[in-house]
Amino acid sequence: MDETFKLKRSQADTMIDQALEGDPREICGMIGGNGAVASKIFPTANIDESDITYQMDPKEQFAVMRTLREEKLELIGIYHSHPETDASPSMTDIKLAFYPDAYYLIISLKKKDDPVIRAFKIVDGNVSETGLEVRAD
Amino acid sequence: MDVDVKINGDKESLADGTTIEDILKARDVRPEMVAVEVNGELIQKGEYPSRILIKGDQMDFLFYMAGGRLV
Numbered sequence: 599m600d601e602t603f604k605l606k607r608s609q610a611d612t613m614i615d616q617a618l619e620g621d622p623r624e625i626c627g628m629i630g631g632n633g634a635v636a637s638k639i640f641p642t643a644n645i646d647e648s649d650i651t652y653q654m655d656p657k658e659q660f661a662v663m664r665t666l667r668e669e670k671l672e673l674i675g676i677y678h679s680h681p682e683t684d685a686s687p688s689m690t691d692i693k694l695a696f697y698p699d700a701y702y703l704i705i706s707l708k709k710k711d712d713p714v715i716r717a718f719k720i721v722d723g724n725v726s727e728t729g730l731e732v733r734a735d
Numbered sequence: 736m737d738v739d740v741k742i743n744g745d746k747e748s749l750a751d752g753t754t755i756e757d758i759l760k761a762r763d764v765r766p767e768m769v770a771v772e773v774n775g776e777l778i779q780k781g782e783y784p785s786r787i788l789i790k791g792d793q794m795d796f797l798f799y800m801a802g803g804r805l806v
Binding site for chain 1: 744768770772775777795797798799800801802803804
């Protein structure tokens with residue numbers, strides 16, 4: 599099975615721009631699509647307004663889930679930024695990963711002029727990095 | 736008598752008197768991990784054991800999305 603997560607350049611840029619605008623705070627959002635192919639990025643607010651944690655507003659989550667249902671899309675990804683650290687899941691990320699079917703994307707701004715995005719599956723506390731393919735629009 | 740509702744968009748028939756807590760328990764979902772809406776209204780956790788779904792209700796629940804580089 600192809601475990602490579604696929605998104606368009608403009609979608610990756612949406613997440614990176616959100617991360618840079620939110621810096622030094624962590625930002626977050628949801629990704630709709632089918633299988634491992636992203637169709638739509640949903641930036642959401644980080645109600646923690648924190649440099650080291652994120653939490654989405656449940657009301658916003660519900661609204662996105664309704665939109666996904668209406669548009670016949672699935673929740674395929676959850677993303678957030680690490681403004682100062684690597685694009686690797688922290689213990690907090692792993693502990694709070696409740697969506698085993700979703701890809702977890704992390705945007706690292708450790709090098710502000712060279713953001714890095716990596717994708718992971720997190721299932722029952724086990725982390726595996728997947729491929730990430732950024733396609734031209 | 737069964738009660739027809741929708742849970743996360745899917746039609747379901749529940750036994751009369753089924754509560755939010757019953758529904759979560761049946762799915763092995765710990766209440767502290769999820770937020771629940773019924774007909775678009777966010778339900779407080781304290782109401783999960785007593786809130787009974789009635790015909791036509793639409794219940795949605797989702798797991799919190801959170802994390803960060805804290806640890």
